[in-house]
Amino acid sequence: MSLKLGVPSKGRLMEKCFDWFAARGLHLSRTGSEREYAGAVEGVDGIALVLLSAGEIPRELAAGRLHLGVTGTDLVQEKLPLWEQQLEEIAPLGFGQADLILAVPQFWVDVDTLDDLDAAAAAFRARHGHRLRIATKYHRLVREFLRVGGVADYALVDSQGATEGTVKNETAEAIADITSTGETLRANHLKPLSDGLILRSQATLWRSRGAPCTDAETATLAGLIAQIGA
């Protein structure tokens, strides 16, 4: 058997991963047709490349079906409770930077902090008869952040994409989402709260603490970690 390395299967994230490993003498590539999710590794023996959705990589690492994997800090912390016990961070890869932030409409000039958001939520609930809705796909991270911040009278609503549009569409009053430049926020007339930074994320190489390893795989892993200089 060989060591399994999971890499996001799509787009720029995959290409940047390939570049990062190539710069360290490990050549990853897709094999077969454009649409086939199969990959190959040259430069180190005993490693199998697995291409899959970045969102599934945390779960596969935690289950021990991948030995190594590249995915964002945001996805690891959202999907895995007590993630430090399940994964070890090998190396931040220096791309895919994004901040998970809380944002509200720009014209809410009265709301700049969590304290303001909490007060606005109380008044909103009294007036509209339901809690102030925050659209996000990062339910656990956002809930924990708001609990520690002492914010009440809000409800999380699920949004798996185009989250910035939910306020205009009146399916949410505020959002919690990933942003890198803030351009999408501004284009949708939203602004981040000054103390609403929930997490700084970037693409990171992780090792599963639970994946079973043969002696040969352990040796391959040690060689790989030495080669990439982590």
Place this chain on the structure above:
Amino acid sequence: MPSRAETLARAALLRAGFEAAGAQPVETPILQPAETLLDLYGEDIRARAYVTSDALRGEQMLRPDFTVPVVQMHMADGAEPARYTYAGEVFRRQEHDPERASEYAQVGFEVFDRTDPAAADAEVFARIADALAGLQLRAATGDIGVLMAAVRGLDTSERRRAALMRHIWRPHRFRALLDRFAHRVPVPPARAAMLACADPLAGCAPQIGKRSRAEVAARIAALRADAAEPPISAIELTALEALLGVRETAPFALRHLRDIAADLPQIGPALDRLEARIAALAARGIDVDHLDFEASYGRSSMEYYDGFVFGFYAERRPDLPAIASGGRYDALTRRLGQGAEIPAVGGVLRPGLILELEGAAR
């Protein structure tokens, strides 16, 4: 560790004890409509309860406790006064501590009786203490009602009192609000700049979403009014902080709180109730001279207790949660009763933990 069968057998035994004391046994569904619990506890309950759903009934929760469904049952068709007991499993997500059980048995005893609240408090506490006799547990008691009375009577704006009341159960946020209302922290620069502006909404971004421009304007007006409000006085603040720090045996705590009431006279009636409760506990044979009382006890737990609160702890096993806990929840009956209300007090025991402690003692 006790087996599941042993735990359920002990649960049945404990319930039979409460039945012998005049409680009517009740059962509640395991699946509870999520909406009721979310309205009561807010989004935080999702971190503590298992949520499931079907396309027809929507979101349901595996019951995280019995109190809410028992109150609903009583408010719908209960006779007065009533004493209920139940035994069964509750379900709690444990994402921070894998050592804690996510499914465990609870036995409860609840009293709905408006004749003599002090006697009802004492009855619940004494019956639960009795069921735990021999385990050498430390009892902690408190009274959220004293703090609530103090806040309700503060010499400040109604808006500030309401904001503090809303965060009674979030000590961190409560403290931050208090510091702000006492002018002990500077006004955040963004707030100061906004208030200095004659028309903060002039030329701002377009209105989007359900929260309207009028609501933003209303909050700006409220913030302006609050900025003109004098700070909460140093006398009230010192007294409130002294109150939060009270932690003594019950009779001394009462005496200390009576001293504090010189500066916070609004807590007088709540202290009369505390005094009556201490007398009722003594009449039930509880050694009140050695009973701990903490004015801040119960503030970070479930937010429905609004009077007497208590818990029993195994001091030699600090890793274990409370072996039993409970309190008074008059306001909960108001919220679930759609207009109706009844004073209510109750508590739960955990037979699994009782057996674990007994097993270790053998």
